Amino acid sequence: MSLEIQQGIGPFAPTVNSPVKIGDNITLVVRSKSQMKGVCDIPLPGEDAYDMFVHSCFASDGPGATKIDLIDKNGY
Numbered sequence: 276m277s278l279e280i281q282q283g284i285g286p287f288a289p290t291v292n293s294p295v296k297i298g299d300n301i302t303l304v305v306r307s308k309s310q311m312k313g314v315c316d317i318p319l320p321g322e323d324a325y326d327m328f329v330h331s332c333f334a335s336d337g338p339g340a341t342k343i344d345l346i347d348k349n350g351y
Contacts, residue, residue: 276305276306276307276308276327277305277306278303278304278305278306279303279304279306280301280302280303280304281301281302281304282295282299282300282301283300283301283302284300284302285302285304286302286304288302303332303345303346305327305329307327328350329346329350330346330347330348330349330350331346331347331348332344332345332346333345
């Protein structure tokens with residue numbers, strides 16, 4: 276699994292490589308290579324289903340620990 280923060284609206288936007296300003300659009304892209312399989316590696320309905328749930332993500336200012344929620348505990 277990998278995480279990438281992109282400038283603008285992703286998932287194919289350029290990677291953030293410098294500080295962003297408050298109000299700039301950014302996208303958190305989560306990538307995974309392993310697709311969820313059913314019994315005996317038979318794909319489950321909906322081939323775009325993955326065995327992961329992204330939640331509770333935040334950004335912080337470092338040691339000061341000021342946190343901004345990016346994704347809440349429900350995945351929103």
